[in-house]
Amino acid sequence: MQAKRIQGMEDLFGSAMHEWQSMKTLAHNLFSTYGFTEIETPALEQVDTFVHGIGQSSDVVRKEMFRVFSGGLLERVFEQGNETGLKAKQRMALRPEGTAGVVRSVVENTLVYPGSSPVKLWYAQPMFRGERPQKGRLRQFHQIGVEFIGTSDARSDAEVILMALEFFLKLGFKKSDLVLRINSMGDTTCRPAYRDKVRSFVLEHKDEMCADCLERAEINPLRTFDCKNAHCKEVMSEAPLVSDNLCEDCSEHYKQVKSYLDAMQVSYVEDPTLVRGLDYYTRTVFEIECPNAGVGALGGGGRYDGLVELCGGKPTPAVGFALGYERIMLAMNALGIEQHDTDDKLIYLACVDASLEPVVFELAQSLREQSLCVEYDYQGRSLKSQFKQADKLQARTCVVVGPDELERGEVLVRDMQTHEQMCVKLENLGQALLGD
Ligand code: AMP
Numbered sequence: 311m312q313a314k315r316i317q318g319m320e321d322l323f324g325s326a327m328h329e330w331q332s333m334k335t336l337a338h339n340l341f342s343t344y345g346f347t348e349i350e351t352p353a354l355e356q357v358d359t360f361v362h363g364i365g366q367s368s369d370v371v372r373k374e375m376f377r378v379f380s381g382g383l384l385e386r387v388f389e390q391g392n393e394t395g396l397k398a399k400q401r402m403a404l405r406p407e408g409t410a411g412v413v414r415s416v417v418e419n420t421l422v423y424p425g426s427s428p429v430k431l432w433y434a435q436p437m438f439r440g441e442r443p444q445k446g447r448l449r450q451f452h453q454i455g456v457e458f459i460g461t462s463d464a465r466s467d468a469e470v471i472l473m474a475l476e477f478f479l480k481l482g483f484k485k486s487d488l489v490l491r492i493n494s495m496g497d498t499t500c501r502p503a504y505r506d507k508v509r510s511f512v513l514e515h516k517d518e519m520c521a522d523c524l525e526r527a528e529i530n531p532l533r534t535f536d537c538k539n540a541h542c543k544e545v546m547s548e549a550p551l552v553s554d555n556l557c558e559d560c561s562e563h564y565k566q567v568k569s570y571l572d573a574m575q576v577s578y579v580e581d582p583t584l585v586r587g588l589d590y591y592t593r594t595v596f597e598i599e600c601p602n603a604g605v606g607a608l609g610g611g612g613r614y615d616g617l618v619e620l621c622g623g624k625p626t627p628a629v630g631f632a633l634g635y636e637r638i639m640l641a642m643n644a645l646g647i648e649q650h651d652t653d654d655k656l657i658y659l660a661c662v663d664a665s666l667e668p669v670v671f672e673l674a675q676s677l678r679e680q681s682l683c684v685e686y687d688y689q690g691r692s693l694k695s696q697f698k699q700a701d702k703l704q705a706r707t708c709v710v711v712g713p714d715e716l717e718r719g720e721v722l723v724r725d726m727q728t729h730e731q732m733c734v735k736l737e738n739l740g741q742a743l744l745g746d
Contacts, residue, residue: 318443363410365589428460468570603641609633
């Protein structure tokens with residue numbers, strides 16, 4: 311039987327791996343200009359970390375978390391018919407998103423405390439959700455995200471939004487390719503009353519709404535704005551809007567965020583029906599879409615002022631975002647945007663005669679010691695085929711090792727773009743290639 315990968319979980323290799331690596335490099339370079347440093351958290355966390363963080367009522371926690379049991383524990387759960395006897399640390403799940411784990415780590419390692427400067431972290435990690443796989447919706451996907459923890463200053467909301475937009479522009483998107491939607495979801499002062507209003511509205515229209523919406527009305531009424539059903543959408547267009555129900559502080563905060571975005575001439579669409587799927591959001595929420603790509607939101611985020619406290623820390627405001635690598639790639643392909651940096655550092659060593667293979671082997675080692683990327687043929691191909699392979703690998707330079715040149719202590723160095731070539735003394739080769 312041939313082993314098969316799980317549907318919705320993809321192997322990353324070749325050009326996809328290269329694209330993922332360059333996206334991470336871009337994230338590192340860009341986010342560090344804003345003072346962010348990288349964090350990696352475990353792929354497995356206690357279920358409670360997600361339940362507290364993401365919220366019991368979110369789809370991610372209710373339906374999409376991959377639960378993990380060691381073999382022994384699984385037997386116990388089967389025998390008992392439930393997992394009530396398990397300790398919290400035995401109830402584990404693969405992370406469906408990044409924020410809950412990062413916040414857990416920030417609390418556990420006391421990376422921020424009252425009176426300290428905010429902590430700014432970014433990550434690039436695979437996430438796991440038990441969804442029905444389809445285009446742009448995988449069970450294992452990659453997110454690049456940031457968490458700015460320790461301030462409610464509206465400049466931090468504006469900065470993460472600007473950083474996300476800049477990330478897309480640096481990838482090659484044009485401003486006109488992107489739509490930024492923003493909203494404020496209120497906070498613990500104003501949201502409960504608003505949530506009740508929406509619940510009452512849905513229940514008043516229960517004969518016109520789908521079963522899912524009626525369920526949502528009970529557990530997380532704001533999610534009814536997300537229903538894809540055309541009729542529910544029509545009904546919800548009359549529902550009370552959060553923008554009319556913000557308390558003074560939230561309204562002022564939202565105004566400030568917009569004024570900072572205006573100061574940077576950022577265009578945005580205010581969408582009072584934008585509610586993000588995870589329960590932890592407060593105040594600012596945003597999504598970035600690429601309407602012509604047809605793959606849904608490329609990323610989104612917002613403020614989550616209550617989460618650190620929910621995870622056992624002191625009350626600490628925070629804001630962040632997550633961008634989906636696979637969706638971004640789909641959008642770039644749909645728009646014909648190419649990632650610029652091909653692997654133009656590669657040196658290809660071509661061997662004129664099989665008897666010189668040991669020379670090629672040693673030369674490769676000595677160039678690699680000088681930090682050059684070197685590739686050569688292992689299959690006894692003809693010189694012509696070796697040149698073809700060098701082209702295919704997009705080598706920058708081809709070094710031809712031939713008997714006549716070797717006798718003079720030289721090799722032929724060929725620039726693969728200009729096709730210029732010259733003989734170089736072996737002892738100067740590393741320097742000549744590094745200087746290119
Ligand atoms: P979320 O954590 O749901 O707010 O998602 C943030 C971003 O991650 C989305 O805008 C997508 O780009 C990406 N994303 C979320 N879920 C998936 C998925 N199942 N497959 C691929 N990408 C996803």
